[in-house]
Amino acid sequence: MADEDIYENMPRTEAAPQPKGNPPKTPAPWRPRAGDIVTAVLLLLSLALATSLLAVTLLYLRAQSNLQAVEEVVQKLQVSLQPDNASDASAKGSDSLQLLDEAQAGVRMLKAQLGNVSAAYGEIQIRLDGAARAAVQDHCSEVLTKLSSGWRFYGGNFYYFSQERKSWDASEQFCVSQDSHLTSVSSQAEQEFLSRETQGEDHWIGLTDRGTEGSWRWVDGTEYRADASRGFWAPNEPNNYDPGTDGGEDCVHTEPSKPNLWNDNKCSQPFRWICKQAHGPAGL
Structure with missing residues (x-):
């Protein structure tokens, strides 16, 4: 986008866009106990x-x-x-x-x-x-x-929500130093969990199309599924705005002004970030 901060002070009057067809039935997320x-x-x-x-x-x-x-x-x-x-x-x-x-x-x-x-x-x-x-x-x-240390457990994984802001690359470096990666998102339930926890702040996630424009991949190796992820993008995104400046928009963050849907942005922008560390098979 030309100016990612223009939505910051706008009231949230728009409802979240819904995918075409019947909305999916999302089961309540399971929160495991320590036992x-x-x-x-x-x-x-x-x-x-x-x-x-x-x-x-x-x-x-x-x-x-x-x-x-x-x-x-x-x-x-x-x-x-x-x-x-x-x-x-x-x-x-x-x-x-x-x-x-x-x-x-x-x-x-x-x-x-x-x-x-x-x-x-x-x-x-x-x-x-x-x-x-x-x-x-x-x-x-x-x-x-x-x-x-501030990590949160959900669906078999640990998640870290930063308080400071870094570029996408610096954010991924931090996650790697913690034996993790910027988070992938593989389900509606996981997307909703991340939206609840980001508390109205933009956060980098581990999605990028560096190398080949439009060929999106998760840095943790999770398969990117375009059909399943279509409803997670904000309207008219990704759009690779202004590709002549800094190579365009190749990194993705959640944007609270658009109900935490995804937006592509320049990787050099400073945002908070989310790390994800697999703790074992889902459900553990």
């Missing part, structure tokens, strides 16, 4: 624990099977070596008796190995349980640190 997050993490850690113990379990069962097979062989040897009379015992010979001794020694060895596997199984389980507890503690500490 839900911890429960989900515990479930994931339990899955990892079960996977880690699978190999030891299989080894344990295989050792049991081998022991049972050897014991059956030993029993058959014992039966076959039982002499019917003195001459039969002599015929059996000392070699067969030695074979029996070796088989019995093998049984003792397998029993010892089985005991070792059982002990290892228990030890691994104890260690993994300890690691899981430590991981949950670290996870909860991370969540509390984020929330205490």
Whole structure:
């Protein structure tokens, strides 16, 4: 736009433009509790624990099977070596008796190995349980640190709404320094959440068409869907106003004078910004 601030003092008398057709039914956004997050993490850690113990379990069962097979062989040897009379015992010979001794020694060895596997199984389980507890503690500490630093949780993601103003590039650099990116918007519910939280201020979001005019992309790698996003743009936007100055308008911000709909602007303009950090699968 030629002058992005001309709407700043205008009263909001216009209703938000609606997409053609029946308005979509938007479910109420789900706001997870801290307990839900911890429960989900515990479930994931339990899955990892079960996977880690699978190999030891299989080894344990295989050792049991081998022991049972050897014991059956030993029993058959014992039966076959039982002499019917003195001459039969002599015929059996000392070699067969030695074979029996070796088989019995093998049984003792397998029993010892089985005991070792059982002990290892228990030890691994104890260690993994300890690691899981430590991981949950670290996870909860991370969540509390984020929330205490002003981040807000919604739909499986953390969001940071800045109070200072920077250019689009400087805003993205800040987000990257926080292991995040300028926010993408992938649903009507998320758009409404961001609109509520921006509190009447312009905010940069992570949408740009730098490189190829009109080819929009989200900097966090989210797929940009033109059809789904059409209703999020302000009327007659994007328009790449004045492309001869500073390369035109290649970066997008929410504009509260137009019910927080999107507007393309020069990337050098100073606005507040929104960072988004994925916390896990949606719904965690």
